[in-house]
Amino acid sequence: MQEAGRNLTPSPLVRIVLRELWHLRGQVLAAALVVACGIGAYVGMRGTYHSLLVAQSDYYRAYRFADVFAQLKRAPEGLVARIRAIPGVAEVRTRVVADVTLDVPGLAEPATGRLVSIPERRAPMLNDLALRAGRWVEPGRRDEVIASETFARANGLRIGDSIGAVLNGRWTRLVVVGLALSPEYVYEVGPGALFPDNRRFGVLWMSREALGPAFQMDGAFNDVSLSLAASAIEQEVVDRLDRALAPYGGLSAYARRDQLSHRILTDEFGEIEITSTWIPGLFLGVAAFLLYVVLARLVSMQRAQLGLLKAFGYRDLTVGLLYLGFAVFAVGAGTAAGIALGLYLGHLNVGMYADYFHFPRLAFAVHPPVLATAMLIGLAAASVGALDAVRRAQRLPPAEAMRPEPPAAFREGFVERSGAGRWLSPAARMILRNLARHPWKALLSIVGIALAVGIMVVGRFGLDSAAYLLRVQLDVVQRGDVSVMFHEPREEAARDEIARLPGVVRAEGFRAVPVWLRSGHRAKKVQVLGLDANAELRRLVDRELRPMALPPEGLALSRKLAEILDVVPGDRVELEVLEGARPVREVPVAAIVDEYLGLSVYMDRTTLSRLLREDRPLSGVDLDVDPAQAGQLYAALKRLPPVAAVAVKDTLRRTVQDSLDRAFRIFSRIIVAFAGIIVAGMVYNSARIALSERGNELASLRVLGFREREVVAILLGEQALLVAAAIPLGLAIGHGLAAALVPVFDREMFRLPLVISGETYAWASLTAIAAAVFSGILVARRIRRLDLIAVLKTRE
Structure with missing residues (x-):
């Protein structure tokens, strides 16, 4: 029985790990939450990706997609x-x-x-x-x-x-x-x-x-x-x-x-695959940094224990594994929570995609390789975060470890040399001195918080970009209220017939012709849109959204199409018409226009008719409509035999806005929540480490007469400065990350412009400040509960 009892007694190393885990539970929880965000993002996105792939493959096979x-x-x-x-x-x-x-x-x-x-x-x-x-x-x-x-x-x-x-x-x-x-x-x-x-x-x-x-x-x-x-x-x-x-x-x-x-389904899969890599990577990188800070401090605090362990015969490898186990525990808890979070996010994502992609069966399911990879990623984050601390613990000789850590070397810093200290309060001088003496630690904290702010900017970038895209396409380029398309090209009189319908204020005809455009070995099947020279309801615009005149000869290509064909104004392209006599012509590229939807090709309608040797027929009509009579117009259009389709701009705007909002708002909320956790975790960890390192100093200030509020201000003032420095850097990082994402959304179907509103910058900044304030409140409570006598005891 005694033997069994001894076997159930934890080893000294296990007891050390458990004791320190409890002592540093706040920091461990912060690191675990950040890990959970990264793992959750990975499992949710990868699981969604595989679920969509399986649904697509099963559907295509079972229903014999051509x-x-x-x-x-x-x-x-x-x-x-x-x-x-x-x-x-x-x-x-x-x-x-x-x-x-x-x-x-x-x-x-x-x-x-x-x-x-x-x-x-x-x-x-x-x-x-x-x-x-x-x-x-x-x-x-x-x-x-x-x-x-x-x-x-x-x-x-x-x-x-x-x-x-x-x-x-x-x-x-x-x-x-x-x-x-x-x-x-x-x-x-x-x-x-x-x-x-x-x-x-x-x-x-x-x-x-x-x-x-x-x-x-x-x-x-x-x-x-x-x-x-x-x-x-x-x-x-x-x-x-x-x-x-x-x-x-x-x-x-x-x-x-x-x-x-x-094609749209495949493009979406590609975006999910890319975002399921870089977003978790950012979170796990921050988690590794948090673990590094916590473990580095732990090694510093436990120098004497390290020396005793080595003096009693524990090998360097065993001591190193002790601290690696500490990191593995934190990451393991985060990984477990992250997998649960990922399952929830995956079901949420699949529900959102079910509104766009219609499968007979679409259910979220995580493949075992995804879970196995998530665990390996978590272990890698633990190893990277603990690596330096483990090496320091292994290299520390027993005799040196059992001596107190040498005091920091104090010397005049920038504050004293510049004379600025005369204008600052004692608390402000202490804050600046401490930051100046630990520049790398401060810099790493700033970078960690800045990454979180940048992620928040990226989270709302899609909403800003989509809103701008809609404004340009539906207010600047396509200015008509209604577009009517015919089954077959009609004579010019068809425009007059439509113009006489109730509610029509202005009617402009257009000709749409399917063609192959070829430049060397590059080719693209598109529609040439023939417009009248005086058209007002469809405009060509440049990069600054200034109206451009329709070239009297040659083609005006959208910038994306010009890139695909690798042509510039002045080049000539081969145009093969895909209707009628199917003529093949060589035409010049006269202008490049900027649009964000589709691949556009414009040509003067008279020139296009001459090229096709036809008498200016119409494929459809753009209408400017009196809203008060729109209902009568719609009723008339429903029964017109030549009409094949009708597009109403207001309904198109609502539909597209709803689609983009549903897609980006869920993503935005998740990203903002995750990034807020990073900021809170960074500030809390940084403040708790500072409290642990400077507990003696802060307690001394209390004994010397500083009020509790002043002591809190000294400690949290450092964190406030770090957050203040991180926010502008984070906004710049967010802009850079958004710029890096623009090519991901550079599809032929639509392109997202690099547009970030002031509201997004303000939202990211305020969210970061709110998360920092929340963490500061938690740390302030710890400061108020300081046991001055216990803290002032020093180790000889």
């Missing part, structure tokens, strides 16, 4: 045999696809519906449907549709509800018999849109036997999808398909990587 896509004018079904004969093609699916205006119950503005044909009898097919509710369309029922679940939910549509639609000039009632999702529309956006508006755009699947005749596509198709064999060479298949479709108005085939929904 590998190659193409749209065209019209081709006979007999062409399918030729397409199927292309080497590498495994399966072919042809369809009829048409965009129409919809009259949705409860929605004032016209909505846009994309009608996609499906077989009357359900069978496995490419881009299959995940039927979520209701049933398949019945054979012979020409008015039945399956609606996208996202569109139906946004508009409160249920099975059996009906929607009004103009099908090739005829007003029709469509009955919703089912709700479904499709791998083609994980990210569901309308024609020409970059952000989802699920109330005003939706996909409707309709039987081929009903949709084909309605659009003169009986026995024909205008959309084709292919799956490829494992041995297929993708680009060769795309090129051969292009050649096969060219006589039928093919608009250039493209691989899955360029399919809009898949």
Whole structure:
């Protein structure tokens, strides 16, 4: 029994660790919280990334997402045999696809519906449907549709509800018999849109036997999808398909990587992967620094104990492991809490992404490798933070360790030499002297706090940038209230017809032509937008947002497109038109414009018509609208047969703002909370270490007559100066981090400009100050509880 009792008794080393952990519990907790933030960010973001990847992979495989896509004018079904004969093609699916205006119950503005044909009898097919509710369309029922679940939910549509639609000039009632999702529309956006508006755009699947005749596509198709064999060479298949479709108005085939929904999803995955690396890295770097400060002080305080341990025969390695164990305990606690936090954040993130990306099944799940990596990262942070302290403990000879630490060498500093001390109070001189005698410690504390302030700036940068992007694009560039797009190019008289509708103040026509732009080996498929020289509702702007005149000859390219093609004004590019006679022309680049959405190409409409040898037709009309009559205008547009889609600027602004706010606000709040923890942890640790080191000095001041408030001011005044010095540095770091993030969001679809508002700088500064004040209050309470007699005892 005695033997068993002895075995249960902790060893001296374990007792030392436990005692010091309790003694330094505040500092350990601060370091553990910072570690928890880093680990939580890593587990949450990485877990979200893997969950989205798994959901995407499972969805694509189960519902047979195609590998190659193409749209065209019209081709006979007999062409399918030729397409199927292309080497590498495994399966072919042809369809009829048409965009129409919809009259949705409860929605004032016209909505846009994309009608996609499906077989009357359900069978496995490419881009299959995940039927979520209701049933398949019945054979012979020409008015039945399956609606996208996202569109139906946004508009409160249920099975059996009906929607009004103009099908090739005829007003029709469509009955919703089912709700479904499709791998083609994980990210569901309308024609020409970059952000989802699920109330005003939706996909409707309709039987081929009903949709084909309605659009003169009986026995024909205008959309084709292919799956490829494992041995297929993708680009060769795309090129051969292009050649096969060219006589039928093919608009250039493209691989899955360029399919809009898949591309946006892939871009988002890339951003998550990048942020899941650098954000946790910043937090864990600060945690390592905190551990270094705590352990360095612990070694200094326990010199005598170290000497005794070594004198009694404990090896250097054993003593080093003692302090490493201290760090491992702190990081271990932080890692455990961080994993729990990461699981919560992961579920939160997945819920947010479910609003944008629509999968039949999307659930947060952490893969074991992610957890294992999180633990290894935590251990690495502990090792890095403890490394210097462990080496100091190992190198300290027993005889030297058992002697008191030599007093600091006191000499005149800058305050005394400059004469500034005469104008300062004794407390202020003490604060400045102590900072001057420990410059590296002060600098490291400033850098740690500054990093946290910088992270807070980055957390709100997305909100500022998105708000600026919207203002530029919707108030400076696109100044019209409503844009109307036609099914087919119309004569100039179509603009006059639209201009006579109620509420229209001004109407400006535009021509949109799909083209390939080529410069050397670089090429991009885009739309050339032909505008009138006197257009006011769409403007070209430069970097300073000053209006630019539309060049009378040549192209005006957005800066991003010019970078992709590697061209500057004066260069010439090859322009291959993808409709009509498909002419190929060489045209000059006349100007570069600055926009943040899409890849824009502008040209004078008269010049474009001359290049295409056509009589100035219109693809659509931009409208300036009287708000008082907007409702009448929308009602009229819903029933106009030529109209394919209607975009209302105010609803677009709200939709995009809501989308960006939801995306960035959650991220911003998490980052600000985490950064606040860093500031609080840094200030608390720094103040507690200073209290431990200077307890004798502060107690002496109390005995000499200094009031408690003055003693608190001396200790916390140092921290206040450190925070004051860290805030401007942190704002600069935040600006630099935001600048480093801009390339991450430099997509073809949209670019975030480097814009940070004064409100963001103020928010970051005030949050840092609030966190520092909170930590100062905790430390002040410790100072008030100082046992003056115990503290004044010195070790001889």
